[in-house]
Amino acid sequence: MDFTYDSSLVSNELRLLQPVAVNNHVLRYKIRRVQRASTPPYTAISYTWGNEDASEVIYLNNRPFHVRPNLWSCLYYMAHAARNATWNYLWVDAICIDQANVAERNSQVRLMDQTYRDAVCVSVWLGLITLPKETMSYLPTQIPPKTIESDGFDWTESIADLSNRPYWSRVWVIQEFLLGRNVELYCSDNRINWLDFQSILSREAGIEQFYDPNGDVPQGDRTSPLAALPLAMGRHVNKHPEILQPLCDLLIDHHRSKCKDPRDRVFGLLGLIPPDERELLSRFFPDYSITEDHVLIITLAHLTQFPVLSRMLRSGVNITPDSEELFLGLGVRPKSQRRRLLRRAEKLDYLARDSPRQMLQFLALNDQMEEYEGGDTDEQQEIGEIERRRPSNKMRLTVSVVGMSALFVVWLIAKKTKMWR
Template sequence: MAAAPYKYKRLKSNSHEIRMLRIHPTWRPSTIKCSLVIVNLDDLDNEAVPFRFYEALSYTWGDPTGKVTIKLDGCSFEVAHNLAAALRRLRAKRGYRYLWVDAVCINQADEQERNSQVALMGLIYRTAEQVIIWLGREADGSKAAMKLIDKISDIGVEEGDMAALLANETHRARWQNVARLFDRSYWRRVWVRQEVALAKGIVVLCGDQMMSWDALIEAAIFLNENTADFEPIAAEMTRYTSGYHDAIGMDILREMVLKDNQVPLEDVMLHLRQCECTDQRDKVYGALGLVGPGVNIAVDYGLDKVAIYTDAAIAAINSTNSLNTVCACQNLNRGTGLPSWVPDLEADWTARKLRRTENLDTLGSAGGFAKPIYSFRRREDGLFSLKARGVVVDTISEVCAEFDSDETLFEVLEEWRALAVKALSALHPSLSDDEMRSCFWRTITANEELRGLAASEGFIAQALEHVVEGSSDAIPPIDLRYGQTAFNERFREDATNRRFYATRNGYVGLGPSDAKNGDLVAILLGNALPLVLREEDDHHLVVGETYTHGIMNGEIALDLDEGSLHIKEFEIY
């Protein structure tokens, strides 16, 4: 006779009660047997609590169609294959092991409980004595990969030896195993960011192999420093080759938590935007354990994505007293139903974010001369509009083709150059040839070096290495299809999927792919970057962030003082 399906005992509402999975020991490879123990996180020192040490599992659910039946308090309970493999790996031969694992410890069928338990996940992972990263069962050379990664962290590899290692076919196969390990879906998932960042200690498991988190990160940093040699090898084996970048990103979040005990909501949201999750609302809820008590967003899976993303944008703006969150908007068509000023966290980046939080201070601030003044208004259709004060700097008069492919790179860059010559030659007082070149080359690289510093003269001078011979133009043609320089790399990062434009009064800029003639270049007070806004009836829409040369460091404050520009209020839908 089949065992009855499991029925959860209810947890006390408005408390820190959770369920802990108790894995029963065995000497034999038999059915996995577990039980659930209800405990309060506030009372773990109580003698009635049956454990003094618990761990939390960080893993991916995996294929939802394949299930394994385990015994949970004597009842049948189905879990995914990946979790079953983790439980088999972790159960002891003697003594119980206590583990918090979301798929079992939360009644996933109870939406109210799911809301309250997800809100506690940050506390659960902070309190655990250890977080176990489970990368899955041994496969695709993972055992050899884990051993190689551990070896790198122990002895390292001298600079210059990487190419020799990769050229050796024996070593090449081992590095391909490493690529496959970093191709596992774990590195792309939303929730693991929080789980890793909040952990007191971390151990990494794959099959029967184990290593420390520090060892894995040292190897990831090594691969990052040797990307040019490693990526071609990795690309032969897998479409996704940047899992080691994700690992480094998790470690950066971890360092931020260790330093400040929290991370700004805007930073986490933008980090999670490029991650994967089954429920897109988790792009917000997966961030809440990292952001501290100053951000008040209630977990409610009864709300739709539009409401949750809007609430998150409002919370990010209010918690930082900054409108920089709006600069992440690249969703003008609003097919999702979101307001144009709310970042669509489900959509991948159309173009690389121009300024990161960590380098805003070194790169100036367009609207930093004034404090932001803003409010939110609920409209009749239920959506919120953003009302903010700012300045219209100019109107776009001409836009060039978008740079989106190496196949048209030279032709597109020639079109950009021609517009720059036309716009800058008409300025009064006139610019020197050196000033025109500097203006154009700084604009197409957003005036930023690879390491996030303001572009130096030496960095901009690298464009001369790409100049086509025989030109006497003030801004000579450059061919960026060939030659590896930091200038070329930065151009490709910032200019891809963007357009070069000119304004009526002679400004030039690097703007969003949706920019068109008649759009406004505006600065919202306090904002780091200018925005391209589009006027529509009695309101405006956010087209996207922009680099506009000559207004990036608060220069328009003087124009406001002189009265040539005026502060106005925008209502942005």
Template structure:
């Protein structure tokens, strides 16, 4: 028998010890969709060792005050273990570095998507992503975590805040890779208050970026992405309380067309929190990428009432989105003539629905169709 108290067997001083028990993998407590429940976490204040936190479930409308985190996920490797009630959960490197920093001085509840959503549960992910704008707008504030950037190094000052920010520093902030990410658009636009953390506990507010602005020189345009500049511009209007600044979905596609995300379906789903009601699409990660692109076409096709001089530009945006989502180029080329027909001969008709008819034994190719009151129109080739 080999017992936990190291019973001696064989030669003297040889002991048989049970190997240490591996911590169990963290299992998310189920959420009630009817109550719009969310998970919140609180970090244990520690200076060394692995990150420990507690997680609790609350209905969103009854949740305690919390801060939402806005950050970029980064690559899946390397990953790190954190511990929730002695159970282990793996998170990505960028978030881990952020939590090591936040645990030193943030003692309130936090909402962090990578931890608070059971990412492998598609039904839960659908529901929680559909609630994202409410989650961020209900938060007392949003922390934008950028990590290390080349201003205000710890050797220079103990703290860094709005009064220390220069226009040149605004450029350094906006050229951070964080501002190339698509999901941050709605996270910033719907937030009540935003604090940007740089190099430790050094913080500046989002409003300060408006006040300082970009340096008055065209050369800075080479450093700052157009999406970041546009986000800075329109966020001022969004942050005025009591006003609805929801945008047409097509405007989001045009202005943030180069913003990046890991899941191609998020090129559409990532804007659902900031688009006007009539343009919203139900989030469903069970759908294929092609299915989500078709949902997008069904929403925007009746907005296509632009002049003929803009037809090529609008079709180009839709074509570009399709390429970024991984839609086959030959399918997109076959969609273009139908869009041009919609903007031309049928520009005054309401499109009832859009579909994609799959190839069969009789017909060699997939083909798009638009249905009007006057009938269904295909592009034949």
């Protein structure tokens, strides 16, 4: 029988994993509930979920539990690392939160920043080392390796590859990497501290590692990309943990980051915004029962009515609610959709004392009105306008027939004129 969660966690609880045994590539962990106020030393894992199926098996309390291949590899090496680490337990979101329980998911995601702040360290899993092409040719292509032991691995020689791994492109890892008291990076069985990684990365990019903490984060001027730069350089020894920024800044700065659930473009940044702004947003977020459309409308209402945006100035350009950079951060590209969302956001009295339930009911009522009115959205208006401008097939046929008839008449007149001459 597969592992099942006994009951939902409450907000002051946490589940942690304890490595038990790694025998012949069989991973065994204990999972236990603890109080947040008295957790044993643990590391919070920061990694990329990936798009693969949960095809691999680990054992939780001696019962099978399915995970994705990337997480299996991570847990394998973390079980070995635990033997010589300052922590005894691991926290992994895909396992320590019951992902099928929406109420628990909402509660735990709301405290995600605290989970990473309270960890002894954050362990960043970058994946397995890259084998030479000649070695890869001997491996069966249909079965990717789950473990690759290193032999003379050099972080400096591999920095271009490591700094462009998928990890650096994900929304959730932003707060995970920035909020941890200490950060260790892993690649197969190799470990490096974030400061040493940052040093290698800054040399590769040709920039200063210890920049002015009150200035902009250096991005380098290399022609070849180093995707890790914005995040890796975002940690500063004299700035941490004072790294909170307004939501509009974060959305713009990380507009290229990706996530599987579009709502996480906002939810994944909540731990990085100032307390007064977060207090307003926390009335609604995170809540995975709210539709993506409503998350966007509420966020735009917040950005429109919360006073920070009115003072926004970036590179000498004012940021307004319909700025391109802001919508790219929200993952909304069609301009017609942007106008519709802004129109809906303007109707929402975001700063009112109405309860979140009342506001969500108001949004649902507007959904029904839009549907009742025939979905008269800007998208459909634009399509209708294009169709009105475009002649119908019948009209095109009529124009063609009339044109041919006119040509025939001209030809007859010309022929008769020639005959009478």
